[in-house]
Amino acid sequence: MSRALHDVATGTLFGVALNYQGLLNQHLTEFEQPPYQKPPIKPVLFIKTPNTRNGQDGVVVHPGAGERLQPGPALGVVMGQSASRVSVDQALDYVAGYTIVNEFSLPEDSYYRPAVKAKCRDGFCSIGPELIPAAQIPDPQKLDIKLFVNGEVRQANSTANFVRGVAQLIAEISEFMTLHAGDVLITGTPEGRVDVVPGDRVEIEISGLGRLINHIVVV
Template sequence: MTRALHDVAHGTLLGVALNYQGLLEQRLAEFEQTPYKQPPVKPVLFIKTPNTRNSHQGQVIQPRGERLQAGPALGVVIGKSASRVSLENALAHVAGYLIVNEFSLPEDSYYRPAVKAKCRDGFCALGPELVPAAQVADAGQLTLELFVNGELRQQNSTANWVRNVPQLIAEISEFMTLHEGDVLITGTPEGRVDVVPGDRVEVQISGLGRLSNSIVAEQEPRP
Protein backbone atom coordinates (compact mmCIF):
# COMPACT_ATOMS: atom_id res chain seq x y z
CA MET A 1 0.00 0.00 0.00
CA THR A 2 1.42 3.38 -0.92
CA ARG A 3 2.01 5.88 1.83
CA ALA A 4 -0.49 8.30 0.28
CA LEU A 5 -3.28 5.69 0.34
CA HIS A 6 -2.44 4.73 3.92
CA ASP A 7 -2.65 8.38 4.94
CA VAL A 8 -6.24 8.73 3.75
CA ALA A 9 -7.53 5.19 4.47
CA HIS A 10 -5.92 4.59 7.84
CA GLY A 11 -8.96 3.96 10.03
CA THR A 12 -11.33 1.15 10.88
CA LEU A 13 -12.16 -1.36 8.13
CA LEU A 14 -15.91 -1.83 8.50
CA GLY A 15 -17.56 -4.47 6.33
CA VAL A 16 -21.20 -4.83 5.31
CA ALA A 17 -22.52 -8.36 4.78
CA LEU A 18 -25.54 -9.30 2.65
CA ASN A 19 -25.57 -6.03 0.72
CA TYR A 20 -26.30 -7.56 -2.69
CA GLN A 21 -29.87 -8.48 -3.59
CA GLY A 22 -28.85 -11.83 -5.09
CA LEU A 23 -26.94 -12.87 -1.98
CA LEU A 24 -29.76 -11.84 0.34
CA GLU A 25 -32.32 -13.74 -1.74
CA GLN A 26 -30.19 -16.89 -1.52
CA ARG A 27 -30.41 -16.69 2.29
CA LEU A 28 -34.07 -15.78 2.78
CA ALA A 29 -35.17 -19.34 3.63
CA GLU A 30 -32.39 -19.56 6.24
CA PHE A 31 -33.47 -16.30 7.86
CA GLU A 32 -37.04 -17.52 8.25
CA GLN A 33 -35.80 -20.25 10.61
CA THR A 34 -35.00 -20.08 14.32
CA PRO A 35 -33.41 -18.04 15.83
CA TYR A 36 -33.78 -15.27 13.25
CA LYS A 37 -37.42 -15.54 12.10
CA GLN A 38 -36.97 -12.68 9.61
CA PRO A 39 -34.38 -11.15 7.27
CA PRO A 40 -32.11 -8.48 8.79
CA VAL A 41 -33.73 -5.06 8.95
CA LYS A 42 -30.49 -3.16 9.53
CA PRO A 43 -27.05 -3.46 7.93
CA VAL A 44 -25.19 -6.61 9.03
CA LEU A 45 -21.69 -5.43 9.93
CA PHE A 46 -18.31 -6.99 10.62
CA ILE A 47 -14.81 -5.70 11.30
CA LYS A 48 -11.65 -6.44 9.37
CA THR A 49 -8.98 -6.06 12.04
CA PRO A 50 -5.77 -4.05 11.41
CA ASN A 51 -3.70 -7.20 10.77
CA THR A 52 -5.84 -7.93 7.69
CA ARG A 53 -4.58 -4.86 5.84
CA ASN A 54 -2.89 -5.68 2.55
CA SER A 55 -1.92 -3.74 -0.56
CA HIS A 56 -1.98 -3.76 -4.33
CA GLN A 57 0.48 -6.45 -5.46
CA GLY A 58 0.57 -7.91 -1.95
CA GLN A 59 0.59 -11.63 -1.20
CA VAL A 60 -2.36 -13.39 0.45
CA ILE A 61 -1.66 -16.59 2.38
CA GLN A 62 -4.00 -19.55 2.05
CA PRO A 63 -4.12 -21.29 5.44
CA ARG A 64 -3.24 -24.97 5.36
CA GLY A 65 -6.27 -27.23 4.96
CA GLU A 66 -8.69 -24.34 4.39
CA ARG A 67 -10.62 -23.01 1.41
CA LEU A 68 -9.82 -19.39 0.55
CA GLN A 69 -12.33 -17.16 -1.25
CA ALA A 70 -11.91 -13.77 -2.88
CA GLY A 71 -14.34 -10.96 -2.11
CA PRO A 72 -14.53 -8.08 -4.63
CA ALA A 73 -16.02 -4.95 -3.12
CA LEU A 74 -16.17 -1.18 -3.42
CA GLY A 75 -14.54 0.65 -0.52
CA VAL A 76 -15.84 4.04 0.64
CA VAL A 77 -13.27 6.20 2.45
CA ILE A 78 -14.73 8.58 5.00
CA GLY A 79 -13.42 12.13 4.63
CA LYS A 80 -14.87 13.72 7.77
CA SER A 81 -16.57 12.39 10.87
CA ALA A 82 -20.15 11.28 10.39
CA SER A 83 -22.55 11.00 13.34
CA ARG A 84 -26.32 10.82 12.85
CA VAL A 85 -26.08 12.25 9.35
CA SER A 86 -29.05 12.46 7.03
CA LEU A 87 -29.40 10.71 3.69
CA GLU A 88 -29.17 14.09 1.98
CA ASN A 89 -25.86 14.98 3.64
CA ALA A 90 -24.23 11.55 3.71
CA LEU A 91 -22.10 11.90 0.57
CA ALA A 92 -20.54 15.09 1.94
CA HIS A 93 -18.67 12.83 4.36
CA VAL A 94 -17.05 10.72 1.60
CA ALA A 95 -13.45 11.46 0.60
CA GLY A 96 -13.35 8.94 -2.21
CA TYR A 97 -13.49 5.33 -3.31
CA LEU A 98 -11.07 2.44 -3.74
CA ILE A 99 -11.12 -1.25 -4.60
CA VAL A 100 -11.22 -3.87 -1.87
CA ASN A 101 -10.61 -7.60 -2.07
CA GLU A 102 -12.11 -8.88 1.18
CA PHE A 103 -10.65 -12.38 1.42
CA SER A 104 -12.35 -14.90 3.68
CA LEU A 105 -12.70 -18.54 4.51
CA PRO A 106 -16.24 -19.79 3.71
CA GLU A 107 -18.78 -18.24 6.06
CA ASP A 108 -21.27 -20.33 8.07
CA SER A 109 -23.24 -17.46 9.58
CA TYR A 110 -23.93 -13.95 8.34
CA TYR A 111 -25.35 -12.87 11.68
CA ARG A 112 -22.20 -13.89 13.54
CA PRO A 113 -19.33 -13.72 11.05
CA ALA A 114 -16.44 -15.85 12.28
CA VAL A 115 -13.35 -13.91 13.30
CA LYS A 116 -11.18 -16.88 12.28
CA ALA A 117 -12.69 -16.75 8.77
CA LYS A 118 -12.53 -12.99 8.23
CA CYS A 119 -9.53 -11.72 10.17
CA ARG A 120 -6.47 -13.69 9.03
CA ASP A 121 -3.31 -11.74 8.31
CA GLY A 122 -3.48 -9.96 4.94
CA PHE A 123 -7.14 -10.79 4.29
CA CYS A 124 -8.16 -7.24 3.24
CA ALA A 125 -6.38 -5.84 0.18
CA LEU A 126 -6.94 -2.14 -0.57
CA GLY A 127 -5.93 -0.19 -3.65
CA PRO A 128 -4.54 0.56 -6.06
CA GLU A 129 -5.31 4.19 -5.21
CA LEU A 130 -7.97 6.49 -3.79
CA VAL A 131 -10.24 7.98 -6.45
CA PRO A 132 -11.73 11.27 -5.17
CA ALA A 133 -15.49 11.30 -4.71
CA ALA A 134 -15.87 14.11 -7.24
CA GLN A 135 -14.52 11.81 -9.96
CA VAL A 136 -17.17 9.12 -9.37
CA ALA A 137 -20.51 10.26 -10.76
CA ASP A 138 -22.58 7.50 -9.15
CA ALA A 139 -21.09 4.85 -6.89
CA GLY A 140 -24.32 2.88 -7.31
CA GLN A 141 -23.73 2.25 -11.01
CA LEU A 142 -20.32 0.58 -11.12
CA THR A 143 -19.34 -2.79 -12.55
CA LEU A 144 -17.28 -5.18 -10.41
CA GLU A 145 -15.24 -7.90 -12.07
CA LEU A 146 -13.06 -10.61 -10.53
CA PHE A 147 -10.31 -12.20 -12.60
CA VAL A 148 -8.29 -15.26 -11.65
CA ASN A 149 -5.17 -15.74 -13.79
CA GLY A 150 -6.68 -13.40 -16.37
CA GLU A 151 -10.00 -15.27 -16.61
CA LEU A 152 -13.22 -13.44 -15.68
CA ARG A 153 -14.76 -15.48 -12.84
CA GLN A 154 -17.29 -13.14 -11.22
CA GLN A 155 -19.19 -10.04 -12.34
CA ASN A 156 -21.85 -7.87 -10.75
CA SER A 157 -22.91 -4.25 -10.39
CA THR A 158 -23.32 -1.92 -7.45
CA ALA A 159 -26.76 -1.22 -8.93
CA ASN A 160 -27.71 -4.49 -7.19
CA TRP A 161 -26.91 -3.25 -3.71
CA VAL A 162 -29.52 -3.61 -0.97
CA ARG A 163 -28.41 -0.26 0.47
CA ASN A 164 -26.48 2.42 -1.40
CA VAL A 165 -23.68 4.54 0.06
CA PRO A 166 -25.89 7.32 1.52
CA GLN A 167 -28.20 4.73 3.12
CA LEU A 168 -25.28 2.86 4.66
CA ILE A 169 -23.67 5.99 6.06
CA ALA A 170 -26.97 7.30 7.43
CA GLU A 171 -27.97 4.00 9.06
CA ILE A 172 -24.55 3.17 10.50
CA SER A 173 -23.95 6.68 11.80
CA GLU A 174 -27.20 6.44 13.76
CA PHE A 175 -25.38 4.40 16.41
CA MET A 176 -21.65 4.84 15.77
CA THR A 177 -19.48 7.68 14.56
CA LEU A 178 -17.60 7.07 11.34
CA HIS A 179 -14.25 8.85 11.50
CA GLU A 180 -12.01 10.37 8.88
CA GLY A 181 -9.95 7.59 7.32
CA ASP A 182 -12.43 4.79 8.05
CA VAL A 183 -13.15 2.47 5.13
CA LEU A 184 -16.67 1.20 4.60
CA ILE A 185 -16.55 -2.08 2.62
CA THR A 186 -19.91 -2.08 0.84
CA GLY A 187 -20.27 -5.84 0.45
CA THR A 188 -19.32 -8.66 -1.87
CA PRO A 189 -21.80 -10.14 -4.36
CA GLU A 190 -23.06 -13.69 -4.45
CA GLY A 191 -20.90 -16.36 -6.06
CA ARG A 192 -17.64 -16.13 -4.13
CA VAL A 193 -14.77 -17.75 -6.01
CA ASP A 194 -12.26 -20.16 -4.48
CA VAL A 195 -8.60 -19.32 -5.10
CA VAL A 196 -5.47 -21.40 -4.52
CA PRO A 197 -1.72 -20.86 -4.22
CA GLY A 198 -0.20 -19.71 -7.49
CA ASP A 199 -3.28 -17.75 -8.52
CA ARG A 200 -3.13 -14.11 -9.54
CA VAL A 201 -6.38 -12.53 -8.34
CA GLU A 202 -7.52 -9.17 -9.71
CA VAL A 203 -10.53 -6.99 -8.95
CA GLN A 204 -11.56 -4.35 -11.45
CA ILE A 205 -14.19 -1.70 -10.78
CA SER A 206 -15.20 0.71 -13.53
CA GLY A 207 -13.31 3.97 -13.18
CA LEU A 208 -11.28 2.83 -10.15
CA GLY A 209 -8.58 0.71 -11.75
CA ARG A 210 -7.51 -2.85 -11.02
CA LEU A 211 -6.34 -4.33 -7.71
CA SER A 212 -3.99 -7.31 -8.04
CA ASN A 213 -2.85 -9.88 -5.46
CA SER A 214 -1.08 -13.23 -5.55
CA ILE A 215 -2.04 -16.27 -3.48
CA VAL A 216 0.71 -18.21 -1.71
CA ALA A 217 0.64 -21.32 0.47
CA GLU A 218 1.10 -21.09 4.22
CA GLN A 219 4.54 -22.29 5.20
CA GLU A 220 5.05 -25.25 7.50
CA PRO A 221 5.87 -24.12 11.04
CA ARG A 222 9.49 -24.40 12.03
CA PRO A 223 10.31 -27.14 14.54
Protein backbone atom coordinates in the same frame (compact mmCIF):
# COMPACT_ATOMS: atom_id res chain seq x y z
CA MET B 1 -6.33 13.41 -9.36
CA SER B 2 -6.05 10.29 -7.23
CA ARG B 3 -4.71 10.47 -3.67
CA ALA B 4 -2.36 8.17 -1.81
CA LEU B 5 -4.42 5.66 0.15
CA HIS B 6 -1.91 5.33 2.98
CA ASP B 7 -2.34 9.04 3.73
CA VAL B 8 -6.14 8.90 3.92
CA ALA B 9 -7.52 5.40 4.62
CA THR B 10 -5.95 5.09 8.06
CA GLY B 11 -8.99 4.26 10.20
CA THR B 12 -11.14 1.27 11.04
CA LEU B 13 -12.14 -1.20 8.33
CA PHE B 14 -15.90 -1.83 8.58
CA GLY B 15 -17.38 -4.63 6.46
CA VAL B 16 -21.03 -4.96 5.45
CA ALA B 17 -22.43 -8.45 4.91
CA LEU B 18 -25.41 -9.35 2.72
CA ASN B 19 -25.47 -6.09 0.80
CA TYR B 20 -26.13 -7.54 -2.65
CA GLN B 21 -29.75 -8.36 -3.44
CA GLY B 22 -28.83 -11.64 -5.14
CA LEU B 23 -26.88 -12.83 -2.08
CA LEU B 24 -29.67 -11.83 0.29
CA ASN B 25 -32.23 -13.67 -1.85
CA GLN B 26 -30.14 -16.84 -1.65
CA HIS B 27 -30.45 -16.80 2.14
CA LEU B 28 -34.09 -15.74 2.60
CA THR B 29 -35.28 -19.26 3.43
CA GLU B 30 -32.54 -19.62 6.05
CA PHE B 31 -33.46 -16.29 7.64
CA GLU B 32 -37.13 -17.27 7.91
CA GLN B 33 -36.20 -20.15 10.25
CA PRO B 34 -35.73 -19.89 14.03
CA PRO B 35 -34.18 -18.10 15.80
CA TYR B 36 -34.26 -15.20 13.34
CA GLN B 37 -37.69 -15.50 11.67
CA LYS B 38 -36.93 -12.69 9.21
CA PRO B 39 -34.08 -11.14 7.20
CA PRO B 40 -31.92 -8.51 8.92
CA ILE B 41 -33.55 -5.07 8.99
CA LYS B 42 -30.31 -3.15 9.59
CA PRO B 43 -26.84 -3.47 8.06
CA VAL B 44 -24.97 -6.57 9.23
CA LEU B 45 -21.48 -5.34 10.13
CA PHE B 46 -18.12 -6.91 10.85
CA ILE B 47 -14.62 -5.51 11.34
CA LYS B 48 -11.42 -6.37 9.49
CA THR B 49 -8.66 -6.01 12.06
CA PRO B 50 -5.44 -4.01 11.39
CA ASN B 51 -3.39 -7.16 10.69
CA THR B 52 -5.58 -7.87 7.64
CA ARG B 53 -4.40 -4.77 5.76
CA ASN B 54 -2.78 -5.54 2.42
CA GLY B 55 -2.26 -3.70 -0.87
CA GLN B 56 -1.49 -3.77 -4.56
CA ASP B 57 0.54 -6.85 -5.56
CA GLY B 58 0.44 -8.06 -1.97
CA VAL B 59 0.57 -11.76 -1.21
CA VAL B 60 -2.23 -13.59 0.56
CA VAL B 61 -1.34 -16.81 2.35
CA HIS B 62 -3.62 -19.74 1.66
CA PRO B 63 -4.70 -21.37 4.95
CA GLY B 64 -3.50 -24.81 3.84
CA ALA B 65 -4.69 -28.23 2.81
CA GLY B 66 -8.32 -28.94 3.59
CA GLU B 67 -9.17 -25.23 3.86
CA ARG B 68 -10.88 -22.96 1.32
CA LEU B 69 -9.92 -19.36 0.56
CA GLN B 70 -12.32 -17.00 -1.19
CA PRO B 71 -11.66 -13.48 -2.52
CA GLY B 72 -14.36 -10.87 -2.00
CA PRO B 73 -14.61 -8.03 -4.54
CA ALA B 74 -16.00 -4.91 -2.92
CA LEU B 75 -16.30 -1.16 -3.31
CA GLY B 76 -14.44 0.67 -0.55
CA VAL B 77 -15.76 4.01 0.71
CA VAL B 78 -13.21 6.17 2.54
CA MET B 79 -14.64 8.73 4.94
CA GLY B 80 -13.32 12.27 4.59
CA GLN B 81 -14.80 13.68 7.79
CA SER B 82 -16.52 12.38 10.87
CA ALA B 83 -20.18 11.48 10.37
CA SER B 84 -22.67 11.16 13.20
CA ARG B 85 -26.42 10.90 12.63
CA VAL B 86 -26.19 12.22 9.09
CA SER B 87 -29.11 12.08 6.67
CA VAL B 88 -29.17 10.08 3.47
CA ASP B 89 -29.24 13.33 1.50
CA GLN B 90 -26.08 14.61 3.19
CA ALA B 91 -24.18 11.33 3.59
CA LEU B 92 -22.08 11.46 0.42
CA ASP B 93 -20.73 14.88 1.46
CA TYR B 94 -18.73 13.04 4.14
CA VAL B 95 -16.95 10.76 1.65
CA ALA B 96 -13.33 11.48 0.67
CA GLY B 97 -13.30 8.97 -2.14
CA TYR B 98 -13.58 5.41 -3.34
CA THR B 99 -11.22 2.51 -3.78
CA ILE B 100 -11.19 -1.24 -4.44
CA VAL B 101 -11.22 -3.79 -1.63
CA ASN B 102 -10.58 -7.51 -1.82
CA GLU B 103 -12.13 -8.86 1.37
CA PHE B 104 -10.60 -12.33 1.60
CA SER B 105 -12.34 -14.87 3.80
CA LEU B 106 -12.75 -18.52 4.59
CA PRO B 107 -16.32 -19.65 3.75
CA GLU B 108 -18.82 -18.20 6.21
CA ASP B 109 -21.15 -20.44 8.22
CA SER B 110 -23.30 -17.59 9.52
CA TYR B 111 -23.85 -14.09 8.19
CA TYR B 112 -25.27 -13.06 11.53
CA ARG B 113 -22.06 -14.00 13.32
CA PRO B 114 -19.10 -13.58 10.95
CA ALA B 115 -16.19 -15.56 12.38
CA VAL B 116 -13.02 -13.70 13.34
CA LYS B 117 -10.97 -16.76 12.42
CA ALA B 118 -12.44 -16.75 8.91
CA LYS B 119 -12.30 -13.01 8.29
CA CYS B 120 -9.30 -11.63 10.15
CA ARG B 121 -6.22 -13.57 9.12
CA ASP B 122 -3.06 -11.68 8.18
CA GLY B 123 -3.36 -9.95 4.81
CA PHE B 124 -7.06 -10.75 4.38
CA CYS B 125 -8.10 -7.19 3.43
CA SER B 126 -6.39 -5.82 0.36
CA ILE B 127 -7.08 -2.16 -0.48
CA GLY B 128 -6.04 -0.15 -3.52
CA PRO B 129 -4.44 0.63 -5.79
CA GLU B 130 -5.39 4.25 -5.07
CA LEU B 131 -8.07 6.55 -3.71
CA ILE B 132 -10.26 8.15 -6.35
CA PRO B 133 -11.81 11.41 -5.06
CA ALA B 134 -15.56 11.35 -4.60
CA ALA B 135 -16.02 14.16 -7.14
CA GLN B 136 -14.75 11.82 -9.88
CA ILE B 137 -17.40 9.19 -9.08
CA PRO B 138 -20.74 11.02 -9.46
CA ASP B 139 -22.85 7.94 -8.72
CA PRO B 140 -21.35 5.07 -6.68
CA GLN B 141 -24.47 3.01 -7.50
CA LYS B 142 -23.50 2.68 -11.17
CA LEU B 143 -20.18 0.86 -10.97
CA ASP B 144 -19.40 -2.47 -12.61
CA ILE B 145 -17.34 -4.84 -10.49
CA LYS B 146 -15.43 -7.88 -11.77
CA LEU B 147 -13.25 -10.55 -10.24
CA PHE B 148 -10.57 -12.21 -12.38
CA VAL B 149 -8.64 -15.34 -11.43
CA ASN B 150 -5.64 -15.96 -13.69
CA GLY B 151 -7.15 -13.62 -16.27
CA GLU B 152 -10.58 -15.30 -16.34
CA VAL B 153 -13.71 -13.46 -15.18
CA ARG B 154 -15.15 -15.44 -12.25
CA GLN B 155 -17.59 -12.89 -10.82
CA ALA B 156 -19.35 -9.91 -12.38
CA ASN B 157 -21.91 -7.65 -10.77
CA SER B 158 -22.83 -4.01 -10.27
CA THR B 159 -23.21 -1.70 -7.32
CA ALA B 160 -26.67 -1.01 -8.74
CA ASN B 161 -27.62 -4.30 -7.06
CA PHE B 162 -26.80 -3.16 -3.53
CA VAL B 163 -29.47 -3.73 -0.91
CA ARG B 164 -28.44 -0.41 0.61
CA GLY B 165 -26.60 2.23 -1.38
CA VAL B 166 -23.55 4.05 -0.06
CA ALA B 167 -25.54 7.02 1.26
CA GLN B 168 -28.05 4.80 3.04
CA LEU B 169 -25.28 2.71 4.62
CA ILE B 170 -23.53 5.80 5.98
CA ALA B 171 -26.82 7.21 7.30
CA GLU B 172 -27.90 3.97 9.01
CA ILE B 173 -24.50 3.18 10.52
CA SER B 174 -23.98 6.76 11.74
CA GLU B 175 -27.29 6.52 13.61
CA PHE B 176 -25.58 4.53 16.36
CA MET B 177 -21.85 5.20 15.97
CA THR B 178 -19.62 7.90 14.56
CA LEU B 179 -17.74 7.11 11.38
CA HIS B 180 -14.43 8.96 11.57
CA ALA B 181 -12.30 10.48 8.84
CA GLY B 182 -10.09 7.73 7.44
CA ASP B 183 -12.51 4.91 8.20
CA VAL B 184 -13.14 2.53 5.31
CA LEU B 185 -16.59 1.13 4.64
CA ILE B 186 -16.40 -2.17 2.73
CA THR B 187 -19.81 -2.13 1.08
CA GLY B 188 -20.27 -5.87 0.53
CA THR B 189 -19.32 -8.68 -1.81
CA PRO B 190 -21.71 -10.17 -4.39
CA GLU B 191 -23.06 -13.68 -4.56
CA GLY B 192 -21.02 -16.36 -6.28
CA ARG B 193 -17.79 -16.37 -4.30
CA VAL B 194 -15.16 -18.71 -5.73
CA ASP B 195 -12.24 -20.62 -4.25
CA VAL B 196 -8.63 -19.73 -5.07
CA VAL B 197 -5.47 -21.78 -4.56
CA PRO B 198 -1.73 -21.11 -4.22
CA GLY B 199 -0.29 -19.78 -7.46
CA ASP B 200 -3.44 -17.92 -8.46
CA ARG B 201 -3.36 -14.29 -9.53
CA VAL B 202 -6.47 -12.52 -8.27
CA GLU B 203 -7.61 -9.19 -9.74
CA ILE B 204 -10.56 -6.95 -9.02
CA GLU B 205 -11.69 -4.25 -11.42
CA ILE B 206 -14.26 -1.56 -10.62
CA SER B 207 -15.40 1.10 -13.08
CA GLY B 208 -13.23 4.19 -12.77
CA LEU B 209 -11.18 2.83 -9.85
CA GLY B 210 -8.59 0.73 -11.64
CA ARG B 211 -7.55 -2.83 -10.89
CA LEU B 212 -6.33 -4.36 -7.62
CA ILE B 213 -3.99 -7.36 -7.93
CA ASN B 214 -3.05 -9.98 -5.32
CA HIS B 215 -1.14 -13.25 -5.42
CA ILE B 216 -2.07 -16.39 -3.51
CA VAL B 217 0.85 -18.22 -1.90
CA VAL B 218 1.45 -21.03 0.54
CA VAL B 219 3.89 -20.97 3.44
